[in-house]
Every structure is written in C-alpha cells, then in structure tokens.
Amino acid sequence: MLMMDDIIRDGHPTLRKVAAEVSMPPSDEEKKILESLLEYVKNSQNPEIASQYGLRPGIGLAAPQINVSKRMIAVHLYDDKGNLYSYGLYNPKIVSHSVESAYLVSGEGCLSVDEEIPGxxxxxxxxxxxxTTLEGEEIKLRLKGLPAICFQHEIDHLNGIMFYDHINKQDPFKPIQGAIAIER
Structure with missing residues (x-):
C-alpha cells in the first residue's frame, strides 16, 4: 500500500521531468504501480483508512509523484451530477480540447505540494x-468540470508541469476572461 511518505515533494527533480511512455502491454511491475496509485486515491478518500494510515485526501495521483517517471495516472472522483470517474490510465493524452477555459474557484492543491498556493x-x-486502462482497454473520455480539471492536472505531472506554473504570478486572482468558474 502506498503511504504519504512514498509521495515525493515539490523541488524533487523527478517532478520536473517529462515521463517516459509505457510500452504496451505493461510489465507486471507497471501494473502493480498503477494499481497502487488508484488504491491510494481511493483509500485517501475513505475517512477511516485515511486517518488510520495518515493519508492526505486526493482525487488524482501520477506516477512521477511516487518517483516513477512513467506516463501513468490514477483518478477517482465524482462530477457535479454524482457520476464516478475512477480510472488508472497508461499513456493518457489530451487529443482535443475546448477553446473555452475553466478554473476552480478554490484553486488547486497537490499531494506533492505541502503548502497552499493560492490563485x-x-x-x-x-x-x-x-x-489505456488497467485492464488493457483503449478508451476515450470526454470530460468537463472537475474531472476535466483533475485529468489536466495529472497529465501535467507527466510533462513536468506543476499546477502553480499556470497561476498568474503578478495577480493570482485576476479574473480569467470568459472562463467557467467551478465550485468544488
């Protein structure tokens, strides 16, 4: 089982690397890693397990965050309609996106960043x-709202990008023209 100590912190060089593609089919070790990422995210949302093991709650986790520079992410969250998005993915890629932008009103957090970075x-x-799912199935997901934001945050980790790289340094709360404000 992954623990908070397994998650590397901001400043670690792996977080700034572009992660390597996972060759298909994945190795048994890669399967175990992806399963453990998904297990962590699910466990971190269970209040009993989280307090028993000292897990910080999260809705997504990328392999680089546990110092494995490979293109794997896990996401486990509900959208505003109560639909569950629970995926462990190999080599996730954004193949299309809207012109319109969105942001979380509360800002974003990250399991690899201990302090709050507002904006x-x-x-x-x-x-x-x-x-490609844990089961080896190729899938295509159309996402909006919180799931879209979470997937972008995790895919950024695969490219060495941190969420705060997107925050306006001069004016962190500068209104974003025409963007959808998402409450969490």
Whole structure:
C-alpha cells in the first residue's frame, strides 16, 4: 500500500521531468504501480483508512509523484451530477480540447505540494482524453468540470508541469476572461 511518505515533494527533480511512455502491454511491475496509485486515491478518500494510515485526501495521483517517471495516472472522483470517474490510465493524452477555459474557484492543491498556493489555475473547460486502462482497454473520455480539471492536472505531472506554473504570478486572482468558474 502506498503511504504519504512514498509521495515525493515539490523541488524533487523527478517532478520536473517529462515521463517516459509505457510500452504496451505493461510489465507486471507497471501494473502493480498503477494499481497502487488508484488504491491510494481511493483509500485517501475513505475517512477511516485515511486517518488510520495518515493519508492526505486526493482525487488524482501520477506516477512521477511516487518517483516513477512513467506516463501513468490514477483518478477517482465524482462530477457535479454524482457520476464516478475512477480510472488508472497508461499513456493518457489530451487529443482535443475546448477553446473555452475553466478554473476552480478554490484553486488547486497537490499531494506533492505541502503548502497552499493560492490563485486561479486556468485549464481547458472540456477535454477528450485517450489512454489505456488497467485492464488493457483503449478508451476515450470526454470530460468537463472537475474531472476535466483533475485529468489536466495529472497529465501535467507527466510533462513536468506543476499546477502553480499556470497561476498568474503578478495577480493570482485576476479574473480569467470568459472562463467557467467551478465550485468544488
């Protein structure tokens, strides 16, 4: 089981690397890694397990965050209509996106960043993601709202990009013209 100590912190060089593609089919070790990423995110949202093991709650986790520079992400969250998005993906890729942007009113956080970094993080309002599931199935997901933001945050990790790189340094809460404000 992954623990908070397994998650590397901001400043670690792996977080700034572009992660390597996972060759298909994935190795048994890669499967175990992706399963453990998804297990962590699910466990971190279960209050009993989270307090028992000292897990910080998260809705997504990328392999580089556990010092594995490979293109794997896990996401487990509900959208505003109560639909569950629970995926472990190999080689996720944004294949299309809206012109319109969106941001979380509360800002974004990250399991690799201990302090709060306030500010609006501009993202695409809608994206289409392609990837390969834990079961080896090729899928295409059309996402909007919180799921779209979460997938973009995790895919950024695969490219060495941190969420705060998107925050306007001069004016972190500068209104984003025409963007959809998403409450969480």
């Amino acid at each position: 609006y993080v501009e993202r695409f309002a809608r994206i289409t993601v392609k990837g």
